[in-house]
Amino acid sequence: MSTALDSSAVAQAIVATHGLRFGAITSAPPSAPNFSSDDPVYRGAKRACSALGFIEIDAECLAHAWRAQTQRLSGFDATLWPDAPEDFGMRPFPPTARDDAFPPCPERLGLYAVLPDAQWVGRMARAGVPTVQLRFKSADTAAVEREVQAAVEAVQGTGALLFINDHWQVAIAAGAYGIHLGQEDLDELSPEDLARLRDSGLRLGVSTHGYAEMVRADKVSPSYIAMGAVYPTTLKKMATAPQGVARLGAYARLLRGYPQVGIGGIDAVRLPEVLATGVGSVAVVRALVAAEDPEATAAQWMAAIDAAGN
Numbered sequence: 001m002s003t004a005l006d007s008s009a010v011a012q013a014i015v016a017t018h019g020l021r022f023g024a025i026t027s028a029p030p031s032a033p034n035f036s037s038d039d040p041v042y043r044g045a046k047r048a049c050s051a052l053g054f055i056e057i058d059a060e061c062l063a064h065a066w067r068a069q070t071q072r073l074s075g076f077d078a079t080l081w082p083d084a085p086e087d088f089g090m091r092p093f094p095p096t097a098r099d100d101a102f103p104p105c106p107e108r109l110g111l112y113a114v115l116p117d118a119q120w121v122g123r124m125a126r127a128g129v130p131t132v133q134l135r136f137k138s139a140d141t142a143a144v145e146r147e148v149q150a151a152v153e154a155v156q157g158t159g160a161l162l163f164i165n166d167h168w169q170v171a172i173a174a175g176a177y178g179i180h181l182g183q184e185d186l187d188e189l190s191p192e193d194l195a196r197l198r199d200s201g202l203r204l205g206v207s208t209h210g211y212a213e214m215v216r217a218d219k220v221s222p223s224y225i226a227m228g229a230v231y232p233t234t235l236k237k238m239a240t241a242p243q244g245v246a247r248l249g250a251y252a253r254l255l256r257g258y259p260q261v262g263i264g265g266i267d268a269v270r271l272p273e274v275l276a277t278g279v280g281s282v283a284v285v286r287a288l289v290a291a292e293d294p295e296a297t298a299a300q301w302m303a304a305i306d307a308a309g310n
C-alpha cells in the first residue's frame with residue numbers, strides 16, 4: 001500500500017522507468033515546490049513528473065492519478081503510467097453516454113484543415129478534406145457574420161464537416177456543424193451560455209495543452225478533444241511548450257472514448273509519428289495554406305491518414 005512506500009523510491013522508480021520516453025531533465029528528481037498531500041506515492045510522483053518536465057498543474061494532476069491508481073490496484077507499479085479516466089477524477093467513460101454530452105462527431109475526423117477565411121474553407125472542402133475549421137480572427141462583428149455565413153455556404157454539397165473557431169453565437173445562427181473553443185473561451189462561458197451551446201445541437205471541440213486542461217475539457221463532455229501543440233508552431237504564440245509525441249500518445253490513451261485531434265507544427269515528415277499515437281485526426285494550418293499545391297498536398301495527407309488506418 002502507498003503508506004508503506006518511500007516517496008524518494010517512488011520518484012526514482014518513475015523517472016527510471018519513463019525518463020527515456022518523456023525525456024528526463026535530471027536522474028535525481030528535484031523537490032517539487034508544492035505538495036497538497038502527504039501521501040508518499042503522490043509526493044514521489046509529483047517529484048518525478050516535475051523532473052520529467054511536466055508543468056506544475058500537470059504534475060499535480062498526474063501525482064493524484066498515480067496515487068489513485070495505486071489505491072485502486074492495491075499496490076504501486078512504476079511501469080503503469082496512469083491512463084484510466086477514473087484515476088484522474090473524470091466521470092465514467094464513454095462520455096457520449098453522459099446526459100450532458102455534446103452531440104457525437106465521427107471518431108476519426110481525418111485531415112482537419114484549420115483555415116483563415118471562407119474562401120480557403122471552400123477550397124479545401126472541394127478538395128475533399130473531411131473536416132474544416134474557419135479560424136477567422138476579427139473583432140468586426142459584421143465581418144465575422146459574413147465570413148461564417150460564407151463558410152457555411154462554401155461547404156454545402158461537399159460533405160466536409162465545418163467547425164467555427166471562437167464565434168459560437170454566430171456559428172449557431174448560421175447553422176454550422178460545430179464549434180471549436182479554447183480553454184479561455186470555455187472560462188468565459190456562463191452556465192447559461194453553456195446550456196445554450198448544448199441546446200443548439202452543434203458539436204463542440206475543445207483545445208487542450210496537458211493533463212489539467214484535459215480534465216477541465218472532459219467536464220463539459222465535448223464532441224472531440226484537440227491536443228497541442230505537438231511541435232513548435234510559428235502560427236501563434238503558445239503559453240505552453242510543445243508536447244511531443246510521447247506525451248501525445250499518453251494523452252491519447254487517457255482520452256480513448258473521445259474523438260482526438262493532434263495539432264501544432266505537424267508537417268509531412270512528422271505525420272507518421274503523430275498517426276502512430278492513435279489520434280484519429282491531425283489538424284494543420286501552414287502545411288496546407290503555405291503549400292505550393294494545397295489540393296495535391298491535401299490528397300497526399302488524406303491518403304497517408306487512410307493508409308495508417310487513423
Ligand SMILES: Cc1ncc(COP(=O)(O)OP(=O)(O)O)c(N)n1
Nearest residue numbers: 165180181182183207226261263283
Ligand atoms: C483543432 C483545433 N485545435 C486547437 C485549436 C486552438 O484553438 P484555441 O485554443 O481557441 O486558439 P485559437 O485557434 O482561437 O487561437 C484550434 N483552433 N483548432
Ligand SMILES: Cc1nc(C(=O)O)sc1CCOP(=O)(O)O
Nearest residue numbers: 228229233235264265284285286
Ligand atoms: C491554432 C493552433 N492551436 C494550437 C494549439 O495547440 O492549441 S497549435 C495551432 C497552430 C497550428 O498551426 P500549424 O499547423 O501551422 O502549426
Ligand SMILES: [Mg+2]
Nearest residue numbers: 165166181182
Ligand atoms: Mg479560439
